[in-house]
Amino acid sequence: MLRTAVAPGDAGPREELRRSDVLVQALNRGALHLCDAVAAAERGDDPAPDLAAADDLLAHRPFFRHLLRCFLLEHTVLGDPVPVLHEVLAWAAGTEEVRLAEWCRERLRGLGAPVPRPQRDVVDVPPVLRARGVTGREMEVLRLVGAGLGNPEIAARLHLSRRTVETHVANLLAKTGAASRVELRSRLPR
Template sequence: MSEPVRVVVADDQALVRGSFGLLVDSSDDLTVVGEAATGAEAVEVARRTLPDVVLMDIRMPELDGIEATKRICAEPRTANVRVLMLTTFDLDAYVYAALRAGASGFLLKDTPPTDLLRGIRIVADGEALLAPRITRRLVAEFVNRPAPSPPSASTLDGVTPREREVLLLVASGLSNTEIAEHLHLSHATVKTHIGRLLSKLAARDRAQLVIAAYENGVVTPRTR
């Protein structure tokens, strides 16, 4: 049997931390290894315990969840720690800022318990947790922004036309299975393309591929 996924719960409300902790520990394949009441504590606990996943509230004292996420993801010691953002505020700015900081997923606090546990597992496996409605919100935000600058040759250098197609579909919220069906490829081939995109674009995970697609002009209002 594999080791359980190690989780840190970061939230400024003790009742919320306790509730999430009990929920996580109720699953045999998940375990809580630390708690934090501030963003600064979340960074310190992540450094000390090296969890697989941090459940991170966005609004916390001392250091907000977005800045804490940025520090965790940027530090070599904790670079492999995945961050799953939790918030009561369904706001576009928070979604984009959290993903830009390096978060691997984004969920609302009213997410059903089973979906939260599933989300932790997905993020721990190295995937991104981006619901289609979250992707749609990101697209809507970019539609209302000035057109992105043309991508530099170095940013997309080496990305093949097929990989660019795959990148566009990832940014559109499609799963690997859906991409395979859309492009008439095998599931294994799609995984290979995504692996190469992660390497070429220096992206942590699928969430970062979405950001890269937006910021490099692969996704524009005309492509939606």
């Protein structure tokens, strides 16, 4: 996989892997699909089928799924690396994978992207929202928006300024892709 990441146009490493008996392991087959996805993207082909196959094979091995995807962040095959890093951090928050989480935070800082700080969160953020970069404080605001409160009421309830609440709401709209407060309410997990 590392040889493919360095030289995606060289089919030799992937062919060597295909001839090997290590493909009896789902982990190795998943890694091969990720390599094939990188090569497909390099050729201008659609990498989605190989990415989906890798996800299926690695579904029960989340650490390796996330680690292998991190190896590919330098390539365009996964798209923007920021959401990928947020997804890895969301998963790592419920584990003891401190080194992987710190590596992701360092990469986010290097990209100039916001770095979630879960130790400051007083509220659990569902993984789907954590993967989008929603913080604990934003989750508090989202729940109050979902309850129908306006910015002044949210500010009073959370002891924040109105401007801070406006910023949190704007961040939530951007992170969730919602177009309005009404649509934002639909993003609340049931």
